[in-house]
Amino acid sequence: MKLLNEIEEIKEDFVPEVERKELNIPNLTEREVVKHFLHLSQMNYGVDTGFYPLGSCTMKYNPKLLERVAKNEKVSFVHPLQDESTVQGCLEIMHKLERALCEITGMDAFSLQPCAGAHGELTGMLIAKAYFEEKGEERSQVIIPDSAHGTNPASAKMAGFEVIEIPSKEGKVDLKALKHALSNETAAFMLTNPNTLGIFENEILEIAKEVRKAGALLYYDGANLNAILGKARPGDMGFDIVHVNLHKTFATPHGGGGPGAGPVGVKSYLEKFLPIPRVIEKDGKYYFHYDEPSSIGMVSHFYGNFAVLLKAYAYILMKGKELKSVAEKAVLNANYLMEKLRKAGYHVPFYGRRMHEFVLSLANLREKGVRAIDVAKRLLDYGFHPPTIYFPLIVDEAFMIEPTEDESKETLDEFAEAMEKILHENVDLLKKAPHTMPVGRVNEALAIKQLILTWKEL
């Protein structure tokens, strides 16, 4: 290969100090590369591999059509800064998705810009901030239940709020504690409903009333929207701002951690604060609307994760009115599996009806030296991905199970059977699990201690 400063067109840019001499990236054949990655994929468990009841994450099946529609060159080779007249298809999808999300959540307007749930939360908090700034009210606090996702306090803090955590009562919001915490300092109360224990906050209307009375906003963390699709809407419950996780509720794949999408919806009085640009429709043509002086501005580089938005839109079209059967099946599956596990001998704190997920406490296994993590690892040997463990924080040795609507009764029965067997297995077998995975129990403490983060350090 020629030296860079010998190539006529570009040589003038290569003064000696700028030219890179070393680049330690191997030259491989395509055959070697494909073999490597195929091997890696075989050491990875996805929803398509098997049951993935990771609580709170809604690991539902991702219909294959979603992948196909997003592979269109009229998406993959479309630039975000193209003239509006040449991206009418994208704008139409965005506009229609916004309208569908408004109907599903009972909100008045949506922004599709946030790239993930937590990003939506931050956007929502910035909207709350802008709202109170415009009203000339200084409100510095955001109230959050102790059962909330970690992203809630982190997002509120990032937007500059002080986080006030209130304790739960019987696994739900303690109305008394909430009333006590609410004041003219409160900007918002952030709530997941159903909450992280899978319990529907049935005092939601009183909660909304109290929050409103204090002049604060009610924020809906949409992580668990799947449970109430077509059954109830956050907008009707009195929420002012919501975010939805398209990668949870609307079946777009989780991608090993992302991309997701976290659109934010608001009631009409907050619409002007939404990120710009907004997509508007006029006489069948679509436009970007930038001229909104009250808007918080932008929260991501362009208009959000369009390919994810498109997949979610395809899912909504596929389900249509039948979206409510998604919630029905998800809730039925969760309650069925909970009963099965309870009868097998597992403890369900705050026992009662659940929505789409439930949390076991494995604390009573502690006396024989078994912890939630041991049961989780042993499940791997039975071919199941473990549930979420040690969350929510208000349950000791928490084991958080979300079966989703897509699993059959047979799968749930098999899982329950495995769980029952594990309960009676030799402690040593559990402590040393897994025994059948590509690697044995991974030493996570050592990873922190030695901190080897690149191949150079290996």
Add this chain to the structure above:
Amino acid sequence: MREMLEYLGIKSIEELFEDIPEEIRIDGLNLPPAKEEMEVEMEIKKILEKNKSFFDMPHFLPIIKPHYIPAAVEEIVGRQEFYTSYTPYQPEASQGILQAMFEYQSVVCELTGMDVANVSMYDSATALAEACLMAYRIKKKKKILIPSNIFWNKKSVLKNYAKGVGLEIVEVGINKDGKMNLDMDEEDVSAIYIENPNFFGVIDNRYKEIQEMKERLDAMLIVGTDPLYLTIFNPPSKYGADIVIGEGYFGNPLNFGGPLLGIFACKKEHVRQMPGKIVGATVDANGNRAFCMTLQTREQHIRRSKATSNICSNEALLCIAFLAYTAVLGRSGLRKVAIKNMENAKYMANELEKIGFLLPYKNFFNEFVAISPIKAEKLNEQLLEKGIHGGLIIDEYIKNGILFGVTEMHSKNTMDEAVKKMKEILEEENETAK
């Protein structure tokens, strides 16, 4: 389903929803009936037909640009075991993605010259914002210096993220070479942000001066850069970068601007202040090599309001595409693409100069500013009518300035055709003026 209901001792599914107060319970949504797969595919295809892709209409837009994605990359990213998995909280079931992430971190560190990289921010705009917050956590000084010519969307995102802790964003002017002034004297600065190449496409080779400014202000240096550029130009570590951010477009399509991959890398001494997920090497119970997420105590699910960031879902799958792209192309392939990009950009710029455009800055990689001899807006409008999409008009910064982006996908033919049509427009314009 009946069997399951019986097991629960209930008669209907409705009973499961009785916790929802009756006054807000609904029975279904006002949406169209469910559709068959084929109908959905056709309906969406029909809507998307209204778009014009790069192949329907070549364009010269900058910031993110069309690049060729080898077929093997698409196949690798399409592996269901990857794309249907989630954040690898159970490492024994996720060694594949964990090793891929470890390799991604390694490649990013190799390219940027940094010691550690996280496995993505949402995009380069949020990566910049998070970098500024991180610098503030380390330096605890209120100001961030940025060049006055950064992309307006990026600036808006940064301002939003800066609100929480009340960072003051100070814009630094641009000199006649299109580069940020480095003689600024300013108190209370946590970080200086420099782009290389910058928003005007200009390559900055003032390595010594950049480092001097950083030392003078006792600030951290954040560099925004481009991974392809880094395959032939020296990495930001050569001029004192503490944090490097960028758009990780390797192997990832444009997708109308999302999802994107925000590259985020830094020096190891700052790793505990880093946002996002990090994968480390360790061993399993049998002493064999294994990988897992590490330093999770920085993150929201453990540290809650004291976390370094609120980020949870990220852009992990795009990291795999990035990694697979670098693997398929290899060192030689990457450098070849980089040189091709540069050659094409130089060719296009030269041709534009020949028909009357002014090139204010000569040193550039694959984006450059050309000043249109007629009103930029008018030029782009007429060009669009002729089936070609021009570059990005940057009137805010340079009157009638157009920022062009050119890659390996712009064939000589495409460029010649575009220049020919611009020439026609300019000539017609001349005629009318006469």
